[in-house]
Amino acid sequence: MSNTPPPSNPGLDLESEVLYQIYPQSFADSNGDGIGDLAGITSKLDYLADLGITMIWLNPIFDSPFKDAGYDVRDYYQIAPRYGTTEDLVTLVEQAHRHGIKVLLDLVPGHTSEEHAWFQQSAQPEPNEFSDRYIWTEHAFDNGAGLPFIGGEYDRNGTYILNFFKSQPALNYGFHQRNRPWQQSPDAPGPMATRQAMVEVMKHWLELGCDGFRVDMADSLVKFDTEDKQATIAVWQDMIGRVRAMYPNVILVSEWGKPELAHEAGFDMDFYLDWGDNGYHLLTRESPDPLDRTHDRSFFAQHSDTPATDFIVQYEPLYRHGLFNIISGNHDTPRLAPRLTEAERMAFFFFLLTMPGVPTIYYGDEIGMEYVKIPTKEGGYARTGSRTPMQWDSTQPNYGFSTAAPESLYLPVSGGPSVDKQPQLLALTRQLIAIRRTTPALQASAPLEFLPTPHPRLLAYRRSHLTIVINPSAQPLDYPDANGTMVAGIGGAELTGAGLHLPPTAAAIVDTDK
Template sequence: MTSSPPAWLADAVLYQIYPQSFADSDGDGIGDFAGIEQKLDHLAWLGITTIWINPCFTSPFHDAGYDVADFLTVAPRYGTNGDLAALVDSAGRRGIRVLLDLVAGHTSDQHPWFTASAGDPGDHRYIWAPEDLRPPGYQPSPGSRPGWYRPNFFPSQPALNFGYARADPGEPWRLPVDAEGPRANRQALRDIMDHWLALGLAGFRVDMAASLVKDDPGHVETAKLWTELRGWLDGAHPQAVLLSEWGDPGTAVPAGFHGDFFLQFGGDDDGLPLRSLWNNDAGTVSEEWAPARPYFDAEGAGTPQTFLTAWRAATDTIGDAGFAVLPSSNHDFSRLACGPRTAEQLPAAFVFQLTWPTLPAIHYGDEIGMRYLPGLPDHEGSVLGPRYNRAGSRTPMQWDSSTNAGFSTGPADRLYLPLDPDPDRPTVAAQRADETSLIHLVRRLIALRKATPELGASAGVKVLCAGYPLVYVRGSRYVVVVNPGRTPATATLPAEVRCSALEASGVTITDSGDIGAAGFGYGVFEVE
């Protein structure tokens, strides 16, 4: 039985940093650790408590760093291990913890483990099929070893061998989870975590966490693996956390994680919980997914019920063992500001995210309303299909009105990705100078959440109206109203109350309990 999550996690406000695109300190067009360190005062001002940095290890960058060639050394484009240590130390002095992204299920095909395995038929760190039988999707050996290897995602990402849950006479190369190769890989995960936690890191977000054990119905053996690893972590590093990219909190937390993200995929509803909130099929949606009207839709054509049902099922399963994490977007999924969604629609979304009982995770730039940028070229594996280009959510952070929006002093043609060309693009500097801006609202909401435990991840919630508007009570005395549609909407509280507004725009509550919500209105109220 694993222990409860570290106490600090319950109050965390997460902030995802795509390091290539956040801040460039040396003018080479690519963000780096020193650039992140220079912006820590801004993150502290905003109220961020924990940053998650996308993979920053040595890599050929065929998949933007998710193809790791050395788990113990950072990529030179970002700096050195010492620069990362300095960043962690500087963040800690500001009360900010740092999580790294751990790619657990595969490596780059340039990792020394793989090049050794490709030359040694007796090495079972990876999954190899014999020369005379090529299963679908397997790739040819690049070394002297005959046969075919199994990739996890792109061909350049060979799957580490954590074993198979079931044997198959037709695939005699399948190894059980306790075979030598799988045992070595489980130990390697401990060694990698131990190495970085000793540097002061606060934990990890684990990429493709459900992918490790193959042919694993119900993820039973994968859950055993992570539960075993969590038991070690609880003893060796009790304040460290594991968050997963599983997309199914009700499965991932019982499997040993402290928290899991609602994502654009995963779970019984194939990702509908997150996509039903704020996806609008802006270009990072697989052609296999049917476009859906999200609840945060100007036409009022969505429903919050899909998310509410999935959230309730997950949290009833999780109990006090961990948390569901609600991201504003991420490096793989459309930003909040995408497609037809305009800036006036974003405040209500943040009011919901920062007052709902989940851990909030803000994708860099969402707090100022950076938009998903369509039509970009494929860069470091960003394009996954005709309608699925992830680059639009990975563009450079927009800091100010100086050259390259303050992201880099280098020439524009050397930037990691092009900037948003809109002359009216939002910037941190302009919004910090404007008390009515989105960033100030986000900052006030974070401060309110921190000062009011009943608005946090652990307090109860009761939904009073699951439509337009959405009305819910946090704890016993806080009423939240959001109307993502442009059409005014009304609702009625079940009893007469006297409420005072803590943060509101376009929403009123009369003493008789009548709620009026203007289009795109929102409000957080305290019952007197």
């Protein structure tokens, strides 16, 4: 099984990029108010550059009532005061560029906060330029034709459609299949005005120096679309085309999970998301509970019997369509620790940093920060336990995240690993990123070929002249077809006269040309 994906944008070189996701309120607090901020991120650029990071994605930083941690935008043109100012963002971008790091903002195009000025105008009973910026039904006793809706909140005679939480009314990009009078065509004046408004938002932040956007719920724009999302794709092709006409090097990565559609829409990258029993889920999250190790059947859990082929058969067809980023985790998924041991997480990072696409590291995963069960905060619910403060220095109050009193922190520090303790995983991450960035065979669109193995728990793949073999199991295993020079290894992996010997939870990169 071999394939080389096409470049997403021929003018854009993403080959050696490594993406790092920052949850801004939990990364670094510069002013002691207990909440992370833009100046705090700027103060940690040396750490990111030393790690080898080339691109950061900031979760939403725009003004918001924070009923969904900023994914309920109140003003696309205003930085949330708790994070700082526009000037602070410009400083961050300028300093990041000096460190060789690009900056992506989180764009939420499918909905806003109910407090957004657009929505407040749209909710007025008298027609105005924003009346069709959102999706409203014909009268206050109408339903949403199968879509979630709210009625009785405003004087306008209609109910409005939601995109996620109650506080997030859906912006109007039209309907592909229409069976009610209030369902507009994607090319009607209202939906076209919504497109233009979002294009202007993107242009504004690109003009200030930002490098691009991670796009939230990118597939959710046109309602009642076909399964292959052709109407939504057409909307994105239009908007991206207009932005790229002015900013040809803009970087766009989608939260879509279907790279064949995301790349057709014009995105440069897509994320492999944690969906139920999909291939990514099988790798590290096949557990009934984020903290349940006993019943964990994840491929990278040492005691599991899940074969490598369960992942391969799902991933390989998707990879063919372009850059498909594997993630260590994100703000919506439980962290791998403490359910997976450090050795198991090291094996997973070995995989993450040697696979195609742009590897994406969620802040703190590189040191083994742990998922904790804590009360919900800002609409996080079960996700809140993956959003705790970054742990910089175990000798400092709040692990160096903030000088505020512990009770004033955005979320409590979870404890455990920290940067100052230099966990083995952190050293491995730094080593593998350095190898990846200087080795074209390991980069984003270099060829990939999965290889047959003598045991179902072995995962082996070739990337040009390099062979990567991972043994996540509890037993020592041998891979006979790896002769050459060891480039990197963990867990005591070693080349012998009979090939590659891998003790439990071991992995290696072998250069077969040497």
